[in-house]
Amino acid sequence: MRKLLDFLVRKRHWFLFILLEIISLMLVYRNNAYQRNIMFSSANVITGHIASVSGFVTSYLNLRDINRELLERNGQLEMELLELQDQLEMMRADTVLFTGFASDSTEQFPYSFVLADVVNNSVTHLSNYITVNKGRKDGVEPDMGVVSERGVVGIVSTVSDHFSVVIPLLNPKFKLSCKVLGSSYFGTLSWNGRNARFANLDELPRHVEFELGDTIVTSGYSAIFPSGIIVGKVVNFEKQHDDNFYSLEVELATDFQALNNVRIIKNYRQAEQKRIEQGG
Amino acid sequence: MINNILRGFIYFVVLVLVQVLILNNIHFLRVATPFLYLYFILKMPVGSSQTNVVFFSFLIGLVIDIFSNTPGMHAFACTLAGFIRHPLIQLLMGKELPEGIYPSYKTFGYGGFFRYTLFFVAIHHVTLFLIESLTLFDPLFLAIRIVASVVTTTLLICTIEAFNIESQKSGD
Numbered sequence: 083m084r085k086l087l088d089f090l091v092r093k094r095h096w097f098l099f100i101l102l103e104i105i106s107l108m109l110v111y112r113n114n115a116y117q118r119n120i121m122f123s124s125a126n127v128i129t130g131h132i133a134s135v136s137g138f139v140t141s142y143l144n145l146r147d148i149n150r151e152l153l154e155r156n157g158q159l160e161m162e163l164l165e166l167q168d169q170l171e172m173m174r175a176d177t178v179l180f181t182g183f184a185s186d187s188t189e190q191f192p193y194s195f196v197l198a199d200v201v202n203n204s205v206t207h208l209s210n211y212i213t214v215n216k217g218r219k220d221g222v223e224p225d226m227g228v229v230s231e232r233g234v235v236g237i238v239s240t241v242s243d244h245f246s247v248v249i250p251l252l253n254p255k256f257k258l259s260c261k262v263l264g265s266s267y268f269g270t271l272s273w274n275g276r277n278a279r280f281a282n283l284d285e286l287p288r289h290v291e292f293e294l295g296d297t298i299v300t301s302g303y304s305a306i307f308p309s310g311i312i313v314g315k316v317v318n319f320e321k322q323h324d325d326n327f328y329s330l331e332v333e334l335a336t337d338f339q340a341l342n343n344v345r346i347i348k349n350y351r352q353a354e355q356k357r358i359e360q361g362g
Numbered sequence: 363m364i365n366n367i368l369r370g371f372i373y374f375v376v377l378v379l380v381q382v383l384i385l386n387n388i389h390f391l392r393v394a395t396p397f398l399y400l401y402f403i404l405k406m407p408v409g410s411s412q413t414n415v416v417f418f419s420f421l422i423g424l425v426i427d428i429f430s431n432t433p434g435m436h437a438f439a440c441t442l443a444g445f446i447r448h449p450l451i452q453l454l455m456g457k458e459l460p461e462g463i464y465p466s467y468k469t470f471g472y473g474g475f476f477r478y479t480l481f482f483v484a485i486h487h488v489t490l491f492l493i494e495s496l497t498l499f500d501p502l503f504l505a506i507r508i509v510a511s512v513v514t515t516t517l518l519i520c521t522i523e524a525f526n527i528e529s530q531k532s533g534d
Contacts, residue, residue: 094413095413095415095445098413099416102416102417102420102441103438103442105420105437106424106434106438106441107434107438108434109427109433109434110435111434132382132429136383202429204386204430204431206387206388206389206395207494208494208495209494211431247431275500275503276392276503277392278392
């Protein structure tokens with residue numbers, strides 16, 4: 083008995099080792115669940131604030147680029163506005179005025195957005211995550227879509243009071259339903275784990291017509307993103323093994339390595355759509 | 363004793379901050395990321411009890427995990443590395459090292475410290491990258507990532523060690 087106790091005391095680091103490895107494995111396993119624990123992520127109070135201080139400092143480094151991007155975007159939108167105004171004028175001139183027609187003002191566009199700053203970002207791992215500085219207090223909930231000024235970024239996965247963790251396109255857990263702009267057939271976009279600039283669009287039917295350089299946009303079926311948000315453009319394609327589908331290589335529109343400001347998209351009808359989809 | 367705890371604490375905080383704020387963003391040629399925080403485990407005194415080494419290895423791994431959103435992966439790899447640290451030192455340096463010395467160029471010799479670092483880092487990285495690629499398997503790319511990261515981390519640790527004032531004083 084004494085010898086046994088002696089043995090146990092002498093080898094206590096073995097037991098500690100095995101115990102700690104089991105704890106680690108449990109954490110790894112739990113991390114694979116879609117919704118994760120707030121405590122062990124960068125959205126908790128301490129890590130979130132340290133990350134936001136470092137994000138605050140580094141956000142000054144890219145101001146020149148961001149400014150140029152905003153100016154470009156502003157110019158584009160202004161052109162679009164002018165074009166639309168022009169069209170409107172033309173239609174007014176063409177149409178016989180019908181005063182009985184009023185647009186339905188009770189019908190609202192279901193999407194709205196919250197601006198957020200990126201405080202922690204990774205592109206180096208196989209499963210990447212982004213932390214942003216808006217949380218439950220700002221109306222952010224899990225499963226909301228996130229976009230940048232250039233295109234789709236990802237989906238909110240974990241939310242604390244002031245921070246949330248986003249699963250970006252650069253994470254194998256995230257699959258996005260996309261289509262080639264102008265057609266209505268859709269495929270699934272996923273990341274191959276190698277290059278932060280490219281992703282693959284799979285399961286696109288063979289008869290869809292497209293060319294290299296065509297724009298890939300969201301399909302809008304998930305109620306997370308409105309349809310027609312830019313994802314990237316086609317740079318390469320190949321047939322899949324079973325020959326009935328194409329696999330496209332897509333250059334992502336969002337530059338994940340220099341991500342600073344994002345918009346979180348709220349859709350007040352999302353809960354309703356989910357409920358009816360699950361019920362049926 | 364107090365000195366030792368304070369020293370360990372400073373190493374811990376500084377290395378964690380350097381790792382999560384700077385080095386985690388480095389991704390050399392899209393394959394290599396240095397994990398300098400292993401320096402904390404490497405530099406624990408030689409005679410410290412194995413229980414302590416294993417526990418603190420787990421702790422620093424867990425803290426790095428929480429910051430980089432990879433719960434469990436670094437903790438697993440670090441605990442394993444901390445566990446084999448003592449046998450590794452005995453294997454490379456023999457059993458008659460005086461207790462309480464810190465591993466450094468002076469105490470281990472240049473070749474000895476380099477080998478010690480290289481093996482330690484290699485074991486940690488192989489475990490870490492294997493666990494990480496459970497989600498997405500790609501053997502060739504995995505091998506490239508491991509080798510590149512082992513080289514970067516080892517070089518970085520050996521360079522830092524050469525400039526570490528504390529270890530130049532304490533070897534006497």
